[in-house]
Amino acid sequence: MRRHVFLQVVDAISNHDEYFRMRLDATRRRGLSPLQKCTSALCMLAYGTLADFVDKYIRIGETTVVECLQRFVKGICEIFRGEYLRRPNxxxxxxxxxxxxxxxxxxxxxxxxxxxxxxxxxxxxxxxxxxxxxxxxxxxxxxxxxxxxxxxxxxxxxxxxxxxxxxxxxxxxxxxxxxxxxxxxxxxxxxxxxxxxxxxxxxxxxxxxxxxxxxxxxxxxxxxxxxxxxxxxxxxx
Structure with a gap:
């Protein structure tokens, strides 16, 4: 996937679902970025990797990766259904x-x-x-x-x-x-x-x-x- 397409997807999914936005925890520490969450979801979709494999270089727990994947797929369908997931007019x-x-x-x-x-x-x-x-x-x-x-x-x-x-x-x-x-x-x-x-x-x-x-x-x-x-x-x- 080209860089500008990936960034467009990240921006669209972040505006659609606040789960992908960077948040602060109770200790005021920054959480996971939208890039990390979207990258983990795309890695599983593109390469068929396991959830715990992504943790090696993106530093995301297994349960969080699975949740990212589920929300990512749902968000992509809701955002781009009218433009891409349809028959040609x-x-x-x-x-x-x-x-x-x-x-x-x-x-x-x-x-x-x-x-x-x-x-x-x-x-x-x-x-x-x-x-x-x-x-x-x-x-x-x-x-x-x-x-x-x-x-x-x-x-x-x-x-x-x-x-x-x-x-x-x-x-x-x-x-x-x-x-x-x-x-x-x-x-x-x-x-x-x-x-x-x-x-x-x-x-x-x-x-x-x-x-x-x-x-x-x-x-x-x-x-x-x-x-x-x-x-x-x-x-x-």
Whole structure:
């Protein structure tokens, strides 16, 4: 996180919740600063560290760190929900379309993909449904739609790691508006053909729907040229 963004978050959370402001105790000694409290919360969120680990260099007790984390997450949701934690409106869509067209992708609304988040303390009884062959440890899947400037306007988290991108897509609500016919109209022209529905960049794991545009592989060696026939055919398309 860049310095000016971090300081903006610290200032916003301090004005929203007086818990993050520096206070004096009964002996008139200064307490923890807003920087210390916000740093401890962000360390746990970013790196998944334990509460007592932060005490080594920030000098905050374990119970205080846990309380900082809870208040920090609640405050961030209350402060920035209206600006960031929402689906794009018409103005946002026009900005996303402009960004995509400037990069050679007219009609693109963002990139969609899934990642596996390791669950270290997964209960033993649940490991069967949260494990998959290509991951050694239990995981939880996060599905995200992000723009080029890293604005994540859709996040679906919590599905067991034994699932894949297709089952995640069936479970999430990312395309509910499209299915209900209430999605904003997106119009663009490619090769003198007009389209009325935006699309998302995706990898080859996603189905061949009109709303997905996949990458086209360019093999750089002999190994890349020897692919299964069905995959070679899709790439030539």
């Amino acid at each position: 018409n103005e946002d869509i026009q900005r996303l379309l402009w960004m995509g067209e400037a990069r050679g992708f007219p009609g693109m609304l963002g990139s969609i993909d899934c990642m596996h988040w390791e669950w270290k303390n997964c209960p033993v009884a649940w490991k069967g449904q949260f494990c998959r062959g290509d991951h050694a440890n239990p995981t939880i899947i996060l599905e995200v739609v992000a723009s080029q400037d890293l604005w994540i306007w859709h996040a679906f988290f919590g599905t067991a790691g034994s699932n894949n991108d297709i089952t995640m897509l069936n479970a999430s609500n990312v395309f509910n508006e499209v299915l209900l016919g209430t999605a904003p109209t997106v119009q663009y022209t490619v090769n003198r053909t007009q389209y009325n529905m935006g699309y998302y960049l995706a990898d080859d794991k996603y189905p061949d729907f009109a709303i997905f545009v996949k990458t086209i592989s360019m093999p750089q060696g002999e190994k890349g040229n020897y692919l299964p026939d069905d995959k070679n055919q899709r790439e030539r398309m």
